[in-house]
Amino acid sequence: MIIQEEITEQAKEFIEENVWDSVRDFLEYEIFHFGDKNPLVLTVGLLIFVFIVFIVTTVLLRMVRKIVTRRMESSDKQKFDSVFSFSKYFIYVIVIFFALDSIGFNITAVFAASAALLVGVGLALQTFFQDILSGIFIFIDKTVHVGDIIELDGKIGRVEEIKLRTTRAVTIDNKVLIIPNHLYLTNTLYNWTQNNIIxxxxxxxxxxxxxxxxxxxxxxxxxxxxxxxxxxxxxxxxxxxxxxxxxxxxxxxxxxxxxxxxxxxxxxxxxxxxxxxxxHNVEIPFPQRVVTMAGGSKKE
Structure with a gap:
């Protein structure tokens, strides 16, 4: 009986060791390996860790958004949601980078490998970021509201929707103007109705x-x-x-x-x-010119 219990205990220890070894091998399995000196290694365990951090960050952001917008008016809530939806992506990146750095992942290698790519992407998206920043300024200083009649670059329309990157307005002939928000910074904007529709x-x-x-x-x-x-x-x-x-x-x-x-x-x-x-016989005149011909005669 004692021998049987010892065998059972050894079997359990053997199974537990094999299970933990299998789990460890699975978590340490390399999905991506780049470089020899200070290599950049992506494992299954690291990928799961990033996923967990992403889920926790998402839950916290939703809680913050709910708390902040709880007592806001509908118009202010819409503006906050637009800015928040853009800002949360930066928060995700920052949180994930800090989390990876805290467990010893080589963040420096990531930046070194992607430096040229980031510069190219930054130049390509320069106008995009200008639109985003302009949209944030519009929300903050309330330059334009939905329903306002605006004139920009010779085009006149009634504002129907203000997004973070573009403003949508409808002209008098029912054509839709999609205005990139950065134009508010580079052109003179006339808001016909900021004071009143009259x-x-x-x-x-x-x-x-x-x-x-x-x-x-x-x-x-x-x-x-x-x-x-x-x-x-x-x-x-x-x-x-x-x-x-x-x-x-x-x-x-x-x-x-x-x-x-x-x-x-x-x-x-x-x-x-x-x-x-x-x-009432009131004449609206038109310009007249007197042309002198080559013989001295005149012609009106």
């Missing part, structure tokens, strides 16, 4: 010399007020801007309640101005 617009027109300027002023104001998109308060204003070469120049200033649609009421008001001027 904006001041103007139309310039010239009339012939000798015209009744008081009548012109009355007709211009009447044309503006005839449009339903023009606000009664503040009232439209007519400015006598200059004595031109062939015309008396006026500027009609008015306020509308939807700057995104400004082109439509301005066109309608021009039609009405033309109609009223014709009805």
């Amino acid at each position: 904006t001041r617009e103007f139309i310039e027109v010239g009339v012939a010399y000798g015209s009744d300027t008081t009548l012109v002023k009355e007709l211009l104001i009447k044309a503006a007020l005839s449009n339903k998109m023009v606000l009664k308060k503040p009232a439209p204003l007519v400015l006598f801007t200059n004595f031109g070469d062939s015309s008396l120049n006026f500027r009609l200033v008015f306020t509308i309640n939807d700057s995104f649609m400004a082109a439509i009421p301005k066109s309608e008001i021009r039609f009405e101005i033309d109609r009223l001027f014709r009805a």
